[in-house]
Amino acid sequence: MSRNRLAALPPIHRKLLLGSVLVIGTALLLPKHSELLPQRIPVQLDIESILEKSATIPSAEVLEPVADFQKQIVKGDTLSGLFEQGGVDQQTMYRVLEADLNVLALDTLMPGNNIQFWLNDAGELEKLSLYFNAARQVIFSRFDDGSFNVEEVNIEGIWRDRAISGQIHGSFYVSAQKMGLNAGEIQRVESLLKEKLNFARDLRAGDKFSVLMNDQFIDGEATGNSHVLGVTIERGSSSINAYQHTDGNFYDEKGESLARAFQRIPLMKNYRISSRFNRHRHHPVTGRTSPHNGTDFATPIGTKIVAPGDGIVSLVTDHRYAGKYVVIEHGNKYRTRYLHLSKSLVHKGQRVSRGQVIALSGNTGRITGPHLHYEFHINGRPVDPMKAKIPMASKLSSKEMTEFSHIVKIRKMMMGIA
Ligand SMILES: [Zn+2]
Incomplete structure (x- = not known):
């Protein structure tokens, strides 16, 4: 939605359009249309234009129970601040973060996105919804034992x-x-x-x-x-x-x-694979399915990690469970993620080329021993980095x-x- 396209619409359409940005949950009623979509690097201009024009437009379309707390993210918001405003304690936030380890959606919240909290009668967090746009939401819901399930809802439209x-x-x-x-x-x-x-x-x-x-x-x-x-x-x-x-x-x-073209692994030589990609891995303790969305390489701390293809760094951050990590977007179809780093050598927005050293591996986050957890996403969906069909030829x-x-x-x- 560019400013121009927005401004060119008749006022009623503009309202509807902005309304649809704010409406939470309507899209959730259509899970059968769900499909994962490519995600793009956030464009600041777009967000500002939405923020500027979006006065609070009431939505009559929300059919599920009204959230106990709802907020449109603004610049300066922090995760702990949002949980505090939502009346959710830090320990619960950590449990949500733990569930988010496989998706890392909370780290991608940006101004203009929406967050909603639903509490149960005991005042505990029952459900948390992140609304990125009409095409993508991520929902956390509470298990009986107090841990959380994470679900991505992507609408193809x-x-x-x-x-x-x-x-x-x-x-x-x-x-x-x-x-x-x-x-x-x-x-x-x-x-x-x-x-x-x-x-x-x-x-x-x-x-x-x-x-x-x-x-x-x-x-x-x-x-x-x-x-x-x-x-x-x-x-x-x-x-x-x-x-x-x-x-x-x-x-x-x-x-x-x-x-x-891409190179298969983001390392300068081969290292032992300590854990393979597994969509149906069972968690040894809870017995629930807890996918392993990447390949783990047994790299000693300080091993150089290289970009496997040309791209733009979209995130460099620190996560309680994922540790220090870097995300690179390669065009609009491919994305790679590197977890548990000891050091990032790039910054957000930086262009990188194939073979460029981007980070040093480490043992940050919740981890049993030093390794690199490497993820490869196609159209927003994690795939096995060792087997995925990726462009490796130039013609x-x-x-x-x-x-x-x-x-x-x-x-x-x-x-x-x-
Ligand atoms: Zn791993």
Whole structure:
């Protein structure tokens, strides 16, 4: 939701749109449409525009019991502060954090998101809901023994294409913004083509650009989630382009990958695997299913960890159970996470390239011995890092190329390119 798109809507629609941002729980009624979605790097501008315009709009659509405490996150909020305001003690907060170890959703709360607490008759936390947007909520609910279950609710909604084209007058940023792309979308286009084009130097007035976006809608309202499907920039007689293939990676028309391929493990040599990825691992004490969402490598404290692919650091933080950890987004489909570090060597927002040392392994958090816990997510879903199908080659095979050429042809038509 860019400011422009928001402002362009008639007032009633704008209200509904903002209302939908605030409505908690309605989406929960449709769990059968659930599917995990890619998550994107937060775009500050979007959040501010929501915050600015969102007065308290009452929602008549919430059908579940009214929460005992509800708050829209603002800058400066802390987790312990929020729990305190919700009337929930610190020990319970730790139990929620423990349940969150496999999802790490609490650490991704941002201004504009909503948090809700439901207490039982004894005044104990019964349920906690995190509302990130209409497409994604995370819900914690209390077990009888006082520990918590965590559940991610992701709504797929529908995706619509949006083609944007224009000419360069001034910077690419200004020209693209005029045509309706928001700051986050422009940044994605620029980062996609960064190896092919210097946006500050290489463009001239009159050069043409086309972008094909794919936007998510739930109940007719934009969620703010969007993908780039294709980009073309025509400079005089030459053209630079990138199209997303079904593997999530971007390639030029000839099938050459724009991003460098991934390496399988984020380490400079092989280490023993001390615990494998296991979606159905049983917790030895509680007997409940407690997935192991990553691969553990038996790395001595201080082992260098490298980025397995190009990306942008989206989080560097410290967690009671996960320890010091780093999250990297690789385009909008892949994400990697590194837990129990002794030291991070990167900061949030930093661009990293494949092979770059990003951290030193350690034994922070709740852990029995030093190791690296490494997670690989595809479209927001953790997969086995050792087995997942990830782009490890830089060119599409001739078989893949047949499918890709067909995709490119259709997208070009949608973008009005001959
Ligand atoms: Zn692990």
